[in-house]
Amino acid sequence: MEAKMPDGEFQDGVSRILGQIVTLIRQRGYEPGDRIPSEREFTERLGVGRAQVREAMTTLESMRYLERRRGSGVFLCKDSDATSLETLVLFSQIDLPMEPQVNEQCVEVRRIIEVQAIRLACERRSMADLAALDAVLASFEDSDSFTERAADYDYAFHLTLLKATGNDILVRVVNPFYLMSESRRHSFFATSERRITSHRQHEAIVKAVRDRDAEQAERLLAAHIGRVGDHFRTA
Amino acid sequence: MEAKMPDGEFQDGVSRILGQIVTLIRQRGYEPGDRIPSEREFTERLGVGRAQVREAMTTLESMRYLERRRGSGVFLCKDSDATSLETLVLFSQIDLPMEPQVNEQCVEVRRIIEVQAIRLACERRSMADLAALDAVLASFEDSDSFTERAADYDYAFHLTLLKATGNDILVRVVNPFYLMSESRRHSFFATSERRITSHRQHEAIVKAVRDRDAEQAERLLAAHIGRVGDHFRTA
DNA sequence: ATGCCCATAGTGGCACTACCAATTTGGGAG
DNA sequence: CTCCCAAATTGGTAGTGCCACTATGGGCAT
Numbered sequence A, B: 001m002e003a004k005m006p007d008g009e010f011q012d013g014v015s016r017i018l019g020q021i022v023t024l025i026r027q028r029g030y031e032p033g034d035r036i037p038s039e040r041e042f043t044e045r046l047g048v049g050r051a052q053v054r055e056a057m058t059t060l061e062s063m064r065y066l067e068r069r070r071g072s073g074v075f076l077c078k079d080s081d082a083t084s085l086e087t088l089v090l091f092s093q094i095d096l097p098m099e100p101q102v103n104e105q106c107v108e109v110r111r112i113i114e115v116q117a118i119r120l121a122c123e124r125r126s127m128a129d130l131a132a133l134d135a136v137l138a139s140f141e142d143s144d145s146f147t148e149r150a151a152d153y154d155y156a157f158h159l160t161l162l163k164a165t166g167n168d169i170l171v172r173v174v175n176p177f178y179l180m181s182e183s184r185r186h187s188f189f190a191t192s193e194r195r196i197t198s199h200r201q202h203e204a205i206v207k208a209v210r211d212r213d214a215e216q217a218e219r220l221l222a223a224h225i226g227r228v229g230d231h232f233r234t235a
Numbered sequence C: 001a002t003g004c005c006c007a008t009a010g011t012g013g014c015a016c017t018a019c020c021a022a023t024t025t026g027g028g029a030g
Numbered sequence D: 001c002t003c004c005c006a007a008a009t010t011g012g013t014a015g016t017g018c019c020a021c022t023a024t025g026g027g028c029a030t
Helices: A014-027 A039-046 A050-062 A086-093 A100-124 A127-143 A147-163 A168-180 A182-188 A192-210 A214-232 B014-028 B039-046 B050-062 B086-093 B100-124 B127-143 B147-163 B168-180 B182-188 B192-210 B214-232
Strands: A066-069 A073-076 B066-069 B073-076
Touching: A014 A039, A014 A050, A014 A086, A039 A050, A050 A066, A050 B050, A086 A168, A100 A147, A100 A168, A100 A192, A100 A214, A100 B100, A100 B168, A127 A147, A127 A192, A147 A168, A147 A182, A147 A192, A168 A182, A168 B100, A192 A214, B014 B039, B014 B050, B014 B086, B039 B050, B050 B066, B086 B168, B100 B147, B100 B168, B100 B192, B100 B214, B127 B147, B127 B192, B147 B168, B147 B182, B147 B192, B168 B182, B192 B214
Parallel strands: none
Antiparallel strands: A066 A073, B066 B073
């Protein structure tokens, strides 16, 4: 009989270990800069091999969540807001709870970036970009009936819009926000009404981009994110 | 005498392996979605333990650069622009060459985000934020003579500015760009003239934020990034 | 009492082995 | 030709031993 797990630990493999490590760190209330238990301690506490603990630590270290010092131990990173955004993606994937304010801030960042991006898209969009957007819009017809497809459709639309700026980095910056809200996006688009409303807004946005009407596009997108951004909050 | 390495491979440990793996992948010209050599192949080719190869793979997988499939092998991720920004940070740290256009795009993204952020900062900045900015400005006096300190000063200034928005996520989004241009930033600020010019601009920007003059702040910052952003390019 | 030095215990880094589990593959039975 | 199963391959897990580095603390000299 295993010990009772503190949180939802249904993941398998290293992800499970990752969750257990982070959960334990939180429960004990370590502060940034603190020394946390050694690899060997985690190994026997979690009942897994040291290699697995080290792989989990490697992931956490690459995201600047913690730092391993040879001969000393493992320490939480000093300035916690230098921690990579990817930690939030990771935490959402292994069902680790987040403070509610984080979601609001994520929506704000998305709005800042995407609203400015669409101005660039209006300037630079090529015919190929318009074709890609039309293709995504058309795919809605197929995905209307399928809830699981609707969320992917929304995701594809916004990413295609970002790609129309011609700046590949922009896509990479925004992508994590979509990844970390994936589950909530699915439940948000569960109702047909929301799907259709969102789709209509998408169509209007594409029209503005086609007409190179940056003012209109910005207005529409800001309103759209203000509404659809709700899927970041509790659904 | 060690064997001659294909690229700049002065790193130690897993970072060296990481570089060798990515370098080999590039040299062989694998496309997104392709299957790359197995862990055991890398193990004997690089002459290291399998655990080390796995740790490197773990890092690359957490950044969505590749994907490991049990029983099948290791594959490069399909859509390469879903790859995390952290890969660029990683590559810059292990001296892996990047396409020049990437740097330009990074500067553009920085400008988009920071210019909008400073508008928020003008609205929301608290007295504590102003004090923090003043403290950073004051630290320039100490760091003027020290080249290595000057780059850190610039870094601290922009991050403090971002924190004045009250949105912690913004800091995390922009931080990778500073990390990946760290070496170039150092060489850029090697000349005293650049340091002083940059500092004067910082002072003007803080004044605008203090006066809540968003228009002026935006104008100054956009010009500042346009100039200082050069440290992304070859110095 | 103070300051230095070094033995030591503990830590992460590395390498190797063995085995498990999933997948793919290909050959043989039908 | 099709289907199925056995074998080979691959990543996943586990454990061991050792090395290099670091911090600690006790003992020694001052």
